[in-house]
């Protein structure tokens with residue numbers, strides 16, 4: 345697959361503080377790439393370097409195999425952190441300005457305003473917008489040039505649940521067009537829903553990178569419940585159980601390698617017990633995220 | 645190029661402060677320069693009431709070719725207003741962080757600076773055009789007998805005037821990029837002449853004045869002032885410099901290039 349972004353040994357120091365540390369990363373065409381990490385782990389700084397506003401201390405990166413320049417930036421739609429606009433200009437005028445700088449067709453503006461549902465307020469000054477409306481305008485400005493890459497830093501910050509779902513749909517739609525998206529977010533649930541790949545940063549260092557589909561591979565967690573008083577004791581006898589926990593009135597059995605939910609089902613059946621609830625749970629990205637961060641803690 | 649200018653103008657043309665300040669500038673500039681003769685007449689009539697008769701026709705303020713240098717020198721006093729506008733325009737970009745989004749959207753840092761420099765060029769040209777038309781208009785009204793041979797003597801001051809405005813706006817732009825906060829920048833801009841004068845006072849003590857006094861003309865703000873020398877002493881029968889000195893132009897051009905270069909250096913190095 346074609347490499348869209350390739351980062352080599354990218355480093356940024358703010359005085360003594362190392363915000364990004366020897367980062368190597370590749371993003372391929374069509375990926376929806378989630379950047380995860382706790383507050384201050386260097387996500388925005390990394391994106392800032394990619395977008396030319398933060399000068400790297402060392403290291404390099406290339407878009408489409410070419411060294412970065414302002415011309416490549418015109419092909420990227422990006423919003424870093426807060427929405428930034430001229431407060432005294434209307435939403436419409438702000439977008440016209442974005443389009444002028446990007447060399448985009450201003451004819452796209454009504455379409456993107458429609459996408460983020462701001463058409464009715466387009467002639468009001470940006471200053472008068474609510475937080476969520478500002479965020480929507482920022483997304484509109486990222487879309488105005490019909491970019492081949494979209495970079496979004498906390499795009500759903502301040503949006504209502506409907507807004508969050510709408511942004512998710514927008515991201516999915518854009519990704520379906522074969523475009524590449526880089527998304528920094530703390531909403532792991534969202535990342536798991538929309539991203540194909542993810543990376544985890546901690547204090548500027550890359551801890552993990554890989555496909556989202558791999559999350560929870562290899563281990564199977566089975567939730568089970570049955571009308572039996574000693575189900576907990578009984579489950580201990582099952583050959584395939586690695587560990588057993590009780591949560592929300594359900595038993596969670598972590599399976600040993602090679603054992604699956606059907607084996608547990610057969611075991612119970614042989615004991616004359618019929619399960620009232622039996623479900624395989626994939627490990628959530630959130631769980632994996634916390635594990636990656638705490639593993640890292642043990643090592644360093 | 646034109647595209648970059650258009651981008652900067654688009655930012656300004658819906659900004660009320662821009663219209664207020666530019667309106668104030670061009671109105672006061674226009675009224676002052678155009679009505680000088682009327683003020684003089686009024687002064688003369690007041691003087692007559694007190695028995696002191698001034699013959700205003702002895703003071704050919706608005707006669708060709710004197711009018712060029714006279715009006716241009718007066719107009720130079722107003723450039724601070726335009727410079728304040730330039731400071732507001734650039735420090736706004738820092739305060740609202742829109743410079744960051746401009747770069748993210750695909751401007752290079754040099755293009756961003758260019759767009760601001762081009763606006764400075766435009767504002768300078770507009771000042772020149774305004775004074776040129778006012779000088780032509782009033783000159784034809786007030787000059788009793790136009791001698792075409794001398795008509796254009798001193799009109800090279802328009803080149804100096806353009807440079808004077810543009811150099812000062814470049815200075816204001818650089819200051820804004822270095823300081824980034826509007827209030828502080830405006831105070832520094834206002835105090836610049838005084839600060840430079842104090843520095844000069846300390847360097848050029850009377851003991852060394854004779855040997856190194858000529859260095860004064862190399863100071864940035866003095867170099868801008870030297871472009872158009874004060875003309876009015878000639879009406880008190882004193883010699884004045886009624887031409888544009890090439891060394892003054894060279895030094896002023898040198899500083900203008902440096903101002904914009906320093907702005908570029910700062911812009912290139914900093915995280916935005």
Ligand SMILES: Nc1ncnc2c1ncn2[C@@H]1O[C@H](COP(=O)(O)OP(=O)(O)OP(=O)(O)O)[C@@H](O)[C@H]1O
Nearest residue numbers: 358361363381382383384385386387388389390915
């Ligand atoms: N301009 C700056 N000057 C000094 N330090 C900075 C600057 N910008 C960022 N930092 C520091 O760099 C580190 C990384 O910050 P960054 O904004 O990249 O984190 P982040 O991962 O985006 O965090 P968040 O999830 O809170 O948005 C932080 O410790 C921050 O304090």
Ligand SMILES: [Mg+2]
Nearest residue numbers: 387388425497
């Ligand atoms: Mg951030």
